[in-house]
Amino acid sequence: MKAVHVNSYGGPEVLDIKDGLDSPSPEENQIQVEMHAASVNPFDVKVVSGMFKDHMPLKFPTIPGGDYAGVVSSLGEGVTDFKVGDKVYGSANVVNGGLGSYAEVSVANVKNSAHMPSTISFEDAAALSLVGSSAVQALEQHIKLKKGQNILIHGGAGGIGHLAIQLAKSIGAYVATTVSTDDVDYAKSLGADEVIDYKKQNFEEELSNFDAVYDLVGGETTEKSFKVLKRGGVLVSMLGAPNEELARKHGVTAVGQGTKTETENLTRVAELVDAGKIKVNVDKVFQLDAVKDAFAYQEENSPRGKVVLKIK
Ligand SMILES: NC(=O)c1ccc[n+]([C@@H]2O[C@H](COP(=O)([O-])OP(=O)(O)OC[C@H]3O[C@@H](n4cnc5c(N)ncnc54)[C@H](OP(=O)(O)O)[C@@H]3O)[C@@H](O)[C@H]2O)c1
Numbered sequence: 095m096k097a098v099h100v101n102s103y104g105g106p107e108v109l110d111i112k113d114g115l116d117s118p119s120p121e122e123n124q125i126q127v128e129m130h131a132a133s134v135n136p137f138d139v140k141v142v143s144g145m146f147k148d149h150m151p152l153k154f155p156t157i158p159g160g161d162y163a164g165v166v167s168s169l170g171e172g173v174t175d176f177k178v179g180d181k182v183y184g185s186a187n188v189v190n191g192g193l194g195s196y197a198e199v200s201v202a203n204v205k206n207s208a209h210m211p212s213t214i215s216f217e218d219a220a221a222l223s224l225v226g227s228s229a230v231q232a233l234e235q236h237i238k239l240k241k242g243q244n245i246l247i248h249g250g251a252g253g254i255g256h257l258a259i260q261l262a263k264s265i266g267a268y269v270a271t272t273v274s275t276d277d278v279d280y281a282k283s284l285g286a287d288e289v290i291d292y293k294k295q296n297f298e299e300e301l302s303n304f305d306a307v308y309d310l311v312g313g314e315t316t317e318k319s320f321k322v323l324k325r326g327g328v329l330v331s332m333l334g335a336p337n338e339e340l341a342r343k344h345g346v347t348a349v350g351q352g353t354k355t356e357t358e359n360l361t362r363v364a365e366l367v368d369a370g371k372i373k374v375n376v377d378k379v380f381q382l383d384a385v386k387d388a389f390a391y392q393e394e395n396s397p398r399g400k401v402v403l404k405i406k
Contacts, residue, residue, distance in 0.1 A: 095113075095114075095115050095116075095117050095197065095198040095199045096111060096112065096113045096115070096197070096198050096382065097111075097112055097115055097157050097194070097196060097197030097198065097200075098110065098111060098112075098157060098158055098159070098194075098196035098197065098382065098385050099111075099112045099155045099156070099157065100142055100152070100154065100155060100156050100157075100158055101154045101155050102154065103142065103143060103144030103147060103152070104142070104143065104144070105142075105143065105389070105390075106385075106386040106387075106389040106390045106393075107386065108142060109142070109158070109385050109386050109389060111382070111383055111385070115197075117199040118193050118199065118200065118201050119168070119170075119201070120168055120169065120170035120173075120201045121170050121171075121201075122170050122171045122172050123170060123171075123172050123173060123203060123204045123205070124170040124173070124191075124192075124201050124202065124203055124204065125166050125168070125169055125170065125173060125176055125182065125201065125202055125204060125207060126166070126167045126168035126169075126170075126199060126200070126201050127162060127164040127165065127166060127167060127182060127186070127199070127200055127201070127202055127207075128164050128165045128166075128167045128198070128199055128406065129162055129163075129164040129186075129195060129197060129198055129199065129200055129405045129406065130163055130164045130165065130216035130217075130220070130404075130405055130406045131162070131163045131164070131215075131216040131217045131219070131220035131221075131402055131403060131404055131405055131406075132159045132161055132162050132163075132195040132196050132220050132382075132402070132403045132405060133159075133161040133220045133221045133223070133224075133400050133401065133402045133403065134159075134388050134389060134391075134392045134400075134401040134402070134403065135160065135161060135224050135225070135253065135392075136253075136392065137160070137224065138158055138159055138160065138389075139389055139392055139393055141158065141189065142158050142389075150189055152188065153188075156188055156194060157188065157193060157194025157195075157196055157197050157200065158188075158194055158196050159186070159187070159194050159195035159196035159197075159403070160185040160186060160187030160189075160190075160192070160194075160195055160223070160224060160355065161183075161184075161185060161195060161220050161221070161222075161223040161224050161355075162183060162184065162185070162186045162195035162200070162202065162220055162223070163181070163182070163183040163210055163216040163217070163219035163220035163223075164181075164182065164183075164216065164405075164406075165179060165180070165181055165182070166178050166179060166180045166182055167199065170201075170204075173204055175204055175357075176204065176207070176209075180209060181209065181210040181216075181219075182202075182207050182208065182209060182210055183207070183208065183210045183211075183219040183220060183222065183223055183360065183364075184202055184206045184207035184208055184223050184355060184357075184360050185202065185206040185207075185223050185224065185355035186200045186201065186202035186206070187206075187355075190203065190206055190355070191203050191206075192206060195220075196382065196385060196403060196405075197405075198382075198405060198406070204357070205356055205357055206355055206356055206357075207357065207360070208357045208360035208361045208364060209361070209364065210364065211363070211364040211367040211368050212364075212368055213367065213368050214367060214374075216406075217376055217379055217402045217404060218374050218376060220402055220403075221253075221374045221376050221399070221400035221402050222257075222363055222367065222374050223355050223360065223363075224253075224353060224355050225253040225254045225257055225374070225400065226257055226359075226360070226363035226366075226367075226372070226374070227353050227354065227355045227356070227359035227360060227363060228254045228258075228332065228351070228353040229254055229257040229258040229261050229363075229372075230261070230359050230362050230363055230366070231351060231353055231354060231359055232258065232308050232330045232332075232351055233245075233258060233261050233262060233265070233308065234261075234362070236328065236330045236349050236351060237305075237306045237308070237328045237330060239262060239265050239267050239305075239306060240265065240266075240267070241265060241266030241267065242266060242267070242268075243267050243268070243305040243306065244267060244268040244269075244270065244303075244304050244305055244306075245262050245267050245268070245269055245270070245304065245305060245306040245307070245308060246270045246271070246272070246297065246301060246304050246306070246307045246308070246319070246322055247259055247262065247269060247270070247271045247272075247286075247307075247308045247310070248271070248272045248292075248297075248307070248308065248309050248310050248311045248315050248319070249272065249273070249309075249310035249311045250271030250272065250273050250277075250281045250284070250286060250289070251273045251274070251277035251280050251281055251396070251398050251399075252310060252396070252397070252398075252399075253397075253399060253400050254310050254332065255271065255273075255310050256280075256284055256374075256375055256398065256399045257372050257374065258308055258310075259271055259281065259284045259285055259286050260284055260285060260371065260372045260373065261366065261371065261372055263284075263285040263286075264366070264371040264372065267305075268287050268288075269285065269286045269287050269288070270286065270287065270288040270289075270290065270297075270301055270304070271286045271288070271289055271290065272290045272291075272292040272297050272311075272315075273289060273290075273291065273292065274291065274292060274293050274396065275291050275293050275294065276396075277396075277398065278291055280398055288300075288301075296318075297318070297322065298318045298319070298321045298322055301322045302321070302322060302324075303322075303323075303324045304322045304323050304324065304327060305323075305324065305327050305328070306323075306327060306328045306329070306330070307319040307322060307323060307327070307328075307329045307330070308330050309329060309330065309331040309332065309333065309336075310332050310333075311333065312331060312332070312333025312334065313333070316329070316331050316333065316336050316337075317337065317340065320337075320340045320341070320343075320344045320346065320348075321344075323344060323346045325344070325345035325346065326345060326346065327344075327346045327347070328346065328347045328348075328349070329341070329346055329347070329348045329349070330348075330349045330351050331348070331349070331350055331351065332351055332353070333350075334350050335348075335350035336348035336349070336350060374399060374400060375398055375399030375400065376399060376400050376401075376402050377395075377397035377398045377399050377400060377401060378391060378397065378401055378402070379401075379402045379403075379404050380401070380402070380403055380404070381403070381404055382403050382404070382405045385403060388401055388403055
């Protein structure tokens with residue numbers, strides 16, 4: 095079988111295609127999956143670049159990628175939730191004990207897998223795992239967003255943002271979002287009530303008294319977001335733990351989220367997709383052999399929604 099191999103940290107140039115590899119076997123509570131599609135996340139690019147090498151070192155050679163969609167081809171010991179032939183999706187990331195999704199055959203933990211949404215393609219399902227789980231965990235579990243509340247979503251045209259806008263609207267919230275100039279109309283088409291062009295406007299001067307901020311950008315954007323919240327509001331950042339002192343000063347709850355790409359979140363995402371409440375936008379599909387181009391595209395083109403690798 096064929097897979098993407100990485101032997102050292104770096105940019106897209108360190109991604110090699112290797113053929114003639116043996117298919118890996120699943121261990122206890124794991125499934126072997128015939129991969130149909132995988133997706134590219136900023137996280138995958140960062141892991142391969144070596145950004146996390148001190149606390150999350152890779153063992154080379156490694157197969158990159160987490161998000162996957164495919165068909166169960168073999169069961170490890172103790173697996174009762176899936177059978178051979180099931181269409182599944184989730185994360186096969188090596189950082190959570192899988193064997194990497196950029197491969198024709200790989201292995202994922204049962205706890206990082208779920209039955210695929212029944213109404214969409216493998217490409218769409220692979221695009222959803224991490225970003226869908228992120229949006230659900232933030233809006234439903236941390237923020238507990240309710241009808242009539244208002245939320246600011248930073249980075250609304252990206253992978254997580256475009257789903258978070260749709261999820262917040264389906265809950266019945268008022269949604270403001272920050273995007274770059276080219277994405278203003280796109281964000282409106284997703285249902286955002288108020289779209290702020292972060293290249294031309296300062297969101298902290300336009301908005302106040304918000305119930306929640308979902309931060310997909312980090313840095314200065316996180317710090318300035320405290321001003322937009324009402325006392326008792328909630329800020330969830332995907333880019334590390336927000337400043338506790340600022341949170342206390344503004345009387346808000348601030349959470350640094352680590353997304354769990356796990357069965358419960360994945361099943362909830364599938365439910366929302368099949369109910370027509372959220373729809374993933376696949377910006378571009380690359381063949382597995384073109385993985386270098388896919389990484390470069392993710393980095394250089396600010397995709398609307400997601401970049402996907404078609405494997406089968
Ligand atoms: N903590 C976790 O467990 C976890 C899990 C998943 C993702 N993440 C992180 O969360 C972040 C978002 O993920 P993603 O998949 O949604 O990334 P993405 O697809 O790259 O989307 C990020 C979006 O933010 C926009 N952006 C950049 N600077 C901005 C600014 N100053 N104001 C408003 N928007 C801005 C980008 O648009 P332009 O380029 O056009 O400006 C892009 O559309 C990434 O950094 C990712 O690594 C963390």
